[in-house]
């Protein structure tokens with residue numbers, strides 16, 4: 262796996278976050294290189310205010326902070342941690358960080374964007390740009406050519422303005438756009454829908470996982486969440502819109518609940534959904550974090566988890582593994598981890614390796630999913 266990005270006689274050393282000894286995935290892609298090469302050819306004057314949207318692991322932040330004032334805006338806690346560490350590693354200049362919940366900065370001279378996977382989030386970002394950007398400020402976006410459909414370009418045209426594309430280079434394409442559409446379109450931040458068969462209404466900010474329908478795994482585990490009479494500490498790990506947190510809190514008024522996700526929009530949605538569906542009298546916290554980094558050991562009675570199997574564009578099970586290891590670390594003896602996963606992912610083997618085979622049982626299964634309980 263390459264860790265040195267060399268372009269225009271400059272080399273950056275870049276790692277993903279968290280840094281893993283057996284990492285196989287690079288911390289930048291050809292899209293980052295295409296953007297860098299294109300902007301270098303523009304020979305911009307120094308100290309431009311550059312807004313970077315969705316920089317994956319900080320390659321763009323490291324590159325452009327050398328000569329410019331950079332604001333890195335992302336929905337991802339992990340992307341920001343990666344960027345911070347890569348900036349330090351390469352002794353780069355300071356970069357301003359903003360989350361997807363923040364207003365866009367003023368006085369931007371150039372916007373560079375890694376086009377997000379999720380069209381609702383793309384639409385949101387374009388509409389935000391349209392509101393603040395003067396029409397002469399270029400927006401240059403990048404993605405794999407096969408991910409840039411005519412519908413993607415229509416979103417740019419509708420929500421931002423005049424749009425054209427480059428030739429493909431290393432299977433990537435640039436999208437050039439200006440904020441000059443005839444009208445600004447009002448995009449609602451929340452998508453709201455009810456959860457059938459449960460007294461739950463969910464609000465989803467644009468980049469929340471499964472923000473337009475309930476995740477099928479979540480639907481299956483909802484009816485297996487425990488109801489207890491005692492006070493106990495629980496964590497919803499990878500909470501998304503907080504649907505499992507809401508149900509846990511509805512069933513267990515004495516719960517002390519922490520809902521964790523690496524997406525800032527997920528954390529904000531979970532918080533809103535707990536308040537709207539349960540009230541703010543219960544003991545709860547919603548935090549953006551990488552799994553359970555920094556959480557105290559042996560203090561939690563229960564962890565519920567519907568793990569992700571993607572990081573950015575890549576399919577991977579290392580996050581599920583980290584979530585299981587972290588869950589074991591924070592659980593007190595006798596504490597339980599409740600996991601839902603696709604049958605083919607083999608979480609039973611992973612949990613047996615970690616907790617011991619006799620400590621893992623199948624709670625329920627259907628054609629697609631299995632719910633497992635591991636006791637520490």
Ligand SMILES: C[S@@+](CC[C@H](N)C(=O)[O-])C[C@H]1O[C@@H](n2cnc3c(N)ncnc32)[C@H](O)[C@@H]1O
Pocket residue numbers: 339470471476478479498499500501502503504505521522523524527550551552553567568569570580
């Ligand atoms: C399959 S979704 C489950 C969402 C929700 N709990 C549900 O059941 O619908 C997995 C969630 O894990 C989050 N996630 C991914 N990587 C993470 C990490 N390293 N730390 C914390 N959360 C993470 C994703 O943002 C996503 O919201």
